[in-house]
Amino acid sequence: MKASIWRILFAGLITFEVLVWLEFIPLTTTFTILGLIITQVAVWVILEIIQVRLRRPYAWWVMTLVVLAVMLDAAGDLFHWYTTFYWYDAVLHLFGSGVAAVWVWNTLMIVYSQRAPYKLIFMGACGIAIALGVGYEIEEYLEDFFTGSHRLGDGFDTANDLLLNTTGVLLAVISLTLSKRANYPWR
Numbered sequence: 001m002k003a004s005i006w007r008i009l010f011a012g013l014i015t016f017e018v019l020v021w022l023e024f025i026p027l028t029t030t031f032t033i034l035g036l037i038i039t040q041v042a043v044w045v046i047l048e049i050i051q052v053r054l055r056r057p058y059a060w061w062v063m064t065l066v067v068l069a070v071m072l073d074a075a076g077d078l079f080h081w082y083t084t085f086y087w088y089d090a091v092l093h094l095f096g097s098g099v100a101a102v103w104v105w106n107t108l109m110i111v112y113s114q115r116a117p118y119k120l121i122f123m124g125a126c127g128i129a130i131a132l133g134v135g136y137e138i139e140e141y142l143e144d145f146f147t148g149s150h151r152l153g154d155g156f157d158t159a160n161d162l163l164l165n166t167t168g169v170l171l172a173v174i175s176l177t178l179s180k181r182a183n184y185p186w187r
Contacts, residue, residue, distance in 0.1 A: 006063040010044045029077045031151040035143040062106045069099040093161045097168035101129035105176050125173045133165030
């Protein structure tokens with residue numbers, strides 16, 4: 001996916017969410033529209049900052065996964081799939097954290113593949129992606145605290161989300177490691 005396409009998709013999604021927030025589009029959210037907007041803008045800003053620092057574009061397939069993950073999260077909230085389908089939250093935590101791990105892995109490979117052993121990249125990708133999942137749970141807590149929504153859920157839901165985030169990260173990074181191992185020997 002060319003760099004301009006994923007930026008256009010992010011801009012379109014955020015514009016759509018702002019129009020919902022301003023009530024030009026008559027949709028309600030399961031949680032809060034402002035929480036969605038903040039999440040999407042934060043993801044986009046992080047991606048842009050890291051890409052500027054990398055001085056080269058992300059792999060097209062990585063950005064396709066990132067855009068798909070944020071759009072599925074927005075759709076789940078805007079179309080009430082989080083409450084309609086009991087499994088939707090679990091699938092999105094597993095998928096979203098896996099996508100985060102793929103993005104982190106790709107970033108670390110761009111920067112360190114010539115200087116660091118793959119085992120270190122594996123551990124770094126796992127740690128950073130799991131931390132991103134924890135950050136997402138903190139964002140849910142802050143949204144509940146400041147808006148009165150019930151996005152965080154109960155203690156079981158939070159623990160389940162963290163477990164699914166960790167599982168998604170490990171599955172993604174192990175898959176990428178095996179893929180790399182098949183193509184490149186370990187250092």
